[in-house]
Amino acid sequence: MKNVSQVNFYYWHHEENQAVESMKIAVASGKGGTGKTMVATSLALSLVETNQVKLLDCDVEAPNTHLFLHPTFTQEIPAVIRIPKIDPERCTLCGQCVEVCQFHALAKVGKTIMVFPQLCHGCGSCTWNCPEGAIEEIPNPIGVIEKGLALDGIDFTHGKLTLSEPMATPIIRQLKKLEKSSNGTITVIDSPPGASCSVVETVRGVDFVILVTEPTPFGFHDLKQMLGILEDMQIRYGVVINREGIGNAELDRYLEQKGIPILMRIPFDKEIARGTAAGKPLVEIDPNYREKFKDMFQKINQITDKSDGRS
Secondary structure, eight states: OOOOOOOOOOBOOOSSOOOBOOEEEEEEOBSTTSSHHHHHHHHHHHHTTTSEEEEEEOOTTSOOTHHHHOOEEEEEEEEEEEEEEEOTTTOOOOOHHHHHOTTOOEEEETTEEEEOGGGOOOOOHHHHHOTTOOEEEEEEEEEEEEEEEOGGGOEEEEEEEOTTOOOOHHHHHHHHHHOOOOTTEEEEEEOOSBSSHHHHHHHTTOSEEEEEEOSSHHHHHHHHHHHHHHHHHTOOEEEEEEEETSSOSHHHHHHHHHTOOEEEEEEOOHHHHHHHHTTOOHHHHOTTHHHHHHHHHHHHHHHHHHHTTOO
């Protein structure tokens, strides 16, 4: 793993209290269904006792973190992407906008430049390159962002992509821009599953990524995909093994060989499965996990300290 973190984190230890400078932690998985939402919610609930905590659900195609944290939403913000609108009076049909569009969202058909909104990424290249100034950008709604307070005073935000909209990254980008963390805020980000563009956009700019996996062939395969992405992005990470006991030791051997830290082990347990299926956070199913998540947070702090060359 690379020594890349540039953020300094400090603890002030009191009798029963801890404070920490701002930190952004994403919880990702590669494979869906490994328990990342369970980990994200319980981490936030464990840390909110002594810190200001924000939780962002960036799985905008299927948000479910609210089912565990029961937020009361007080704000709804339209999520939009700006798409081109062409003035036919000024357009000379030169086709330059079509040429510069990398996403084929524009096409010259007869005496018209057609716009395909669902292909547009809102990059603005067509607007910048139009020699006649015939293009303006108009907002195109793609979903909503909802904000409110959740259990124990967690500042909660999630996005909901409109059905039939193909791109999640614009709403994830807008959701993250809305969050301005003050000093001392810990932001926990529940990432989408998989290893797609939406995951890359979610983890971009975070200080640490918790990778939740399971000891199965599919879990192991998709974990390695995420490891490659985080290495390329130079983001620090560690692994939580969920449902330990259902597979073999291949995952453990790989993590040990690569020197990848294991932050926590959660056993395969029917009570945990029943509780999470009923929408209960892990720290409610078993309160002992509150201390385990606090310990995991200290491990994360130690790992990032090492990345800055401190012992």
